[in-house]
Amino acid sequence: MTTTTKLHPKTIEIVKSTAPVLETHGEQITKRFYELMFSNHPELLNIFNHANQKQGRQQRALAAAVYAAARYIDQLDAILPVVRQIGHKHRSLGIKPEQYPIVGKHLLLAIKDVLGDAATDEVITAWAEAYEAIASVFIQVEKELYDEAAAKHGGWRDFRRFVVVKKVKESGVITSFYLEPEDGKAISDYLPGQYVSVKLSIPGETYTHIRQYSLSDAPGKGYYRISVKREAATADKPAGIVSNYLHDHAQEGDVLELSAPAGDFTLDLSKATPVVFISGGVGITPLLSMAHTLAIRQPTRPATFLHAALNGRVHAFDEELRMLAERPSFSYRICYESPSDEDRRHPHFDKEGRIDLAWMQSVIPTKDADFYFCGPVPFMKTVYRALKQWGVPEEHIHYEFFGPAGDLTKD
Numbered sequence: 001m002t003t004t005t006k007l008h009p010k011t012i013e014i015v016k017s018t019a020p021v022l023e024t025h026g027e028q029i030t031k032r033f034y035e036l037m038f039s040n041h042p043e044l045l046n047i048f049n050h051a052n053q054k055q056g057r058q059q060r061a062l063a064a065a066v067y068a069a070a071r072y073i074d075q076l077d078a079i080l081p082v083v084r085q086i087g088h089k090h091r092s093l094g095i096k097p098e099q100y101p102i103v104g105k106h107l108l109l110a111i112k113d114v115l116g117d118a119a120t121d122e123v124i125t126a127w128a129e130a131y132e133a134i135a136s137v138f139i140q141v142e143k144e145l146y147d148e149a150a151a152k153h154g155g156w157r158d159f160r161r162f163v164v165v166k167k168v169k170e171s172g173v174i175t176s177f178y179l180e181p182e183d184g185k186a187i188s189d190y191l192p193g194q195y196v197s198v199k200l201s202i203p204g205e206t207y208t209h210i211r212q213y214s215l216s217d218a219p220g221k222g223y224y225r226i227s228v229k230r231e232a233a234t235a236d237k238p239a240g241i242v243s244n245y246l247h248d249h250a251q252e253g254d255v256l257e258l259s260a261p262a263g264d265f266t267l268d269l270s271k272a273t274p275v276v277f278i279s280g281g282v283g284i285t286p287l288l289s290m291a292h293t294l295a296i297r298q299p300t301r302p303a304t305f306l307h308a309a310l311n312g313r314v315h316a317f318d319e320e321l322r323m324l325a326e327r328p329s330f331s332y333r334i335c336y337e338s339p340s341d342e343d344r345r346h347p348h349f350d351k352e353g354r355i356d357l358a359w360m361q362s363v364i365p366t367k368d369a370d371f372y373f374c375g376p377v378p379f380m381k382t383v384y385r386a387l388k389q390w391g392v393p394e395e396h397i398h399y400e401f402f403g404p405a406g407d408l409t410k411d
Ligand SMILES: Cc1cc2nc3c(=O)[nH]c(=O)nc-3n(C[C@H](O)[C@H](O)[C@H](O)COP(=O)(O)OP(=O)(O)OC[C@H]3O[C@@H](n4cnc5c(N)ncnc54)[C@H](O)[C@@H]3O)c2cc1C
Pocket: 049, 050, 051, 052, 054, 055, 195, 211, 212, 213, 214, 215, 227, 228, 229, 230, 231, 232, 233, 236, 237, 238, 239, 240, 241, 242, 243, 244, 263, 282, 285, 286, 400, 401, 402, 403, 404
C-alpha cells in the first residue's frame, strides 16, 4: 500500500516542531494516557498485558512509535515497515479499527494533562489530525493482514478454538503443547519464525490474558506446537500468569483460543546464503521452527545453530537439534553459562560461560551469512553488538523480542 497524507502544511509544521517536546515528556504522557484510558475503558484490560504495563515496557514501545510517526508525518510511507511489524502484533491481538479513536482521544487528553498551557488549541488540533492520519495507516495495514490471514487455506480472522492434544516436557522449565483445531478443519501454514497469540480466561481472573508464543515446529504438520517457559516467581517478581497457568492447568483435552499465525521475523527461504541461528533459553522456539523447515525445504543450505542455556537441566530440544545436525550441512553447538556437576560428568556442551564474539568466530564458518537470533534482552544485546563488531551488515541481522520491541544499541 502507499499512504497519502492530506494534512495542512501548518499542521505538519506544528506536529514536527512539538514532537521533540512530546518526546521529552513521552513516558509521562503515555503513562497518563493508559491511566485515563483504562479508567474509562476497563474492558481494554482484556487485551493489554498487565505485566508490561506495570514494568513500563509497553509505555516505552508506544511512545517510541508515536514519535517515529510524528517525525515522518509528511512521508508516512517511510514508517510502513514499522507499522507492518506492529500491525502483525495488533492483528494477532484482535485490535479493531473502532478502538483507534479511543486511543486517540485518551492520548490527546494525556498530552493536555501533561503539557498544560503549552498544549494550545492549535497544538491539540494539529495532533488530533496527525493521529488520525497515523491511525488510518495502521488500520489499512491491519485490514490487509486480517484479510490475508482469513483468506489463506485453513485460515481465520480472529480467535479459534484449539484442543491440547499432547503436552510434552522439554526441559526443567519448558513444556510443549501440541494444538489441533476443535472444528477438525484445516489449519493455515505459517512462515517459520511466526507466532500465535493465546487468549485465556483463567478462573478467578477478572480479565482475559493474551500472550504470544512462537510456533516451534515446521509448518505443514496438521498441528501447531508452542513451547512455553515457566516464568517462576522470584524474590522480587510475581509468577508469570499465563505461562504458569499453561504449565499447571492446561491438560490434554483442554481448549485454548488462538489467533492465526503472525509476525515478520521469518526465515527467508528464497536465499541460499549460509544461515546462523543463535538462541538463548526459550528464545530457541522460532529458530527451531526455522531449522526444521530448513531441513525440509533447503537441506543442503549451510547452517550453524548456537544455543545458550544456563545448564543441562533447562536445556530443551537437544535431541531434536542433534537429529538435525546429522546432516553434514548443519552444525550445532552448545554453550552453558554454569554447567552442573552432572553436565561435567557427561560433557556434551562446547563452551562454558556466556556467548562472546571470540567463540562465535571460532564456530561460525563465515560472517557472510544471515544471522537470526532470539533470547533474553541482555543476551540479544551481546549477540547484536558482537555481530556489529565482527562487521556483519545490518541487513543480514534478524531478531525477535519476546516482549515489546526494544533498542539493542542502548544499555
Ligand atoms: C513474538 C513473541 C513470541 C514469544 N514466544 C514465546 C515462546 O515461544 N515461548 C515462551 O515461553 N514465551 C514466548 N514469548 C513470551 C510470552 O508471550 C510471555 O510473555 C511469557 O510466557 C510470560 O507470560 P506470563 O503471563 O507467564 O507472565 P506475565 O504475567 O506476563 O509476567 C511477565 C514477567 O513480568 C514479571 N512481572 C509481572 N508483574 C510484575 C511486577 N509488578 N513487577 C515486576 N515484574 C513483574 C513476571 O514475574 C514475569 O517474569 C513470546 C513473546 C513474544 C512477544
